[in-house]
Amino acid sequence: MRAVVLENELLRVTVVCDKGGDVVEFLHKPTDTDFVWLSPQGLRDPRTHLLGAADDVAGFVDHYEGGWQEVFPNGGAPSRYRGARLAQHGEVSGLPWECEILADTPEEVSVRLSVRTRRLPYLLEKVYRLRSGTAVLETEGRATNEADLPLHAMWGQHLVFGRPFLRPGHRIRLPEGVRVVPHESAIGPSGRRVRAGGPWEWPVVPADGGGEIDLSVIPPEGTPSDIVYLTGFTDGWYEIMGEIGMRVEWDASVQPYLWLWQELGAAKDYPWWGRAYVVGLEPFAGMPTDGLAAAVAGGTALTFGPHETKVTTLRAEVLT
Template sequence: MRRNWAARLRHVTIDGLRAVVLENERLRVTVVPGKGGDVVEFLHKPTDTDFVWLSPQGLRDPRDHLQGAADDVAQFIDHYEGGWQEIFPSGGAPSEYRGARLAQHGEVSGLPWEYDVVVDSEQEVAVRLRVRTRRLPYRLEKTFRLRSGTAALEIEGRATNDADLPLHAMWGQHIVYGAPFLRPGARIRLPEGVQVIPHETAINPPARRVRAGGPWRWPLVPADGGGQSDLSVVQEPGSPSDIVYLTGFDEGWYEILTDVGMRVEWDATLLPYLWMWQELGASTGYPWWGRAYTVGLEPFSSMPTDGLAAAVANGTALVLEPHETKVLRLRAEVLA
């Protein structure tokens, strides 16, 4: 029986793509198995706050006629609607691994996933998504769970190496925040002892240890060649764009806060890095055209954002032994 109360599910179509809505009294989360299992809505109902950034180009089917002609970057960028993507088995720029050419952000974010309902009750709902990579012999599963009365989404991911030999991978959660939630002055909190690594030195990184809850700074050089940004506070529109890597997590968590907030928790033994990416409108060429105001806070297994080959070279890539399964648990909770 279809329910309009407590925990419930809806199976819908968005712009021609299969989607499923997990909902309870406090949250509505929309997932698109038809495109990478992307989360395109994370709405806190009491405050009518959606946390995810949505690209002006909107949701596009990655199987459309442009896909065949797309280059290794455009496969991701031209179909990027914002939101939250699963990144596997490569993160960032196109890369080649053992003869396999991997496009921007790897494979799974551009593939259709199968899904089935695991639980559908008034107490909780859960759906399990499944996909196989095409260039490398991996299987991924991802279970989304929402319990009645909570403002927290629980996620369990499973990555399995189907080969008889060990393989490398990068695994990440491409989570980006936008309006109406994100605005200048939003604060970012981290655990004690986290280190900041700039992109330019990520291959052989020196690190700066910072104090949790206080300002942690790294120079972000704008077009005029000067200035410095406090990365613990989201800056004004037009501020410099950049990416840095954070590590040294004894516990995997961060909080991003305005009048309401989001706390994301994850297993930092599996994903020891947090990529912090900000695009605040300073990039006026392809692909942003000055229209983006977003911050990404993305738990990752590896660094930098230069693809799997670079992560293998610097020793940060995951290793999955023959037929090994790695399990990742995350929790995203609204703070209000």
């Protein structure tokens, strides 16, 4: 598969153009820390592994190598929208993207990736940029409705953190005023559920069976799986910190939600088999994870006018 490597004095970032424009390496050179979690199943070419076509979930899950994905125009579960059947996190995370080098100088390296969706009439473009002397990856995304009629979409950044970077006790920092909206179907293997009926103030939410969950602290291995949604961002940013950390900033006017997903080794069946210790912190337009039709019904999906383009930015910076 085609890949492009962007590199400066402090960072090396590898992007797989032929699989969703996925970021599969975000290496901080001075500390030899890779912030990208990679799945034990490894990087699989969606063009040659036909098992992924068996159903609307396997297409994403069976080819999920970890890394960071663009999710558009459907987020979460498979969904039907205006006659189009959309797979889990479909479509662009499984498509090959075109790649063009924009800059290759001592001061800056940058590339533009682009792809057209196949089931809805969208053009998606993304620019990745590194500047000399900074431990910052800058991205700019553009989504264009190429039809003569209005359409909806979900648009997210599927960013996950895991080992070797992530450890129990690492902390998540967020702006003041952010609230938590639990997801009714967020049930872990133990049967534990985060109660619906919020929102509650970050970082503590009630849990069934008594007690509270402090979402700002990365829990130990074996903690049940969960997903919640965070909202109320005036400025879109979070920090995830241990001895070294990362700050992610994004345009909350376009992606007003942050999906917080954790899979910490408690799921012993397909697809994790107890081998994943990951936390996702995913800026998103649209919720819940029930797909585009549910987001449209709930009023959280993006609306694109005929031939409208929306632009969003994201900035990932290593903190030492």
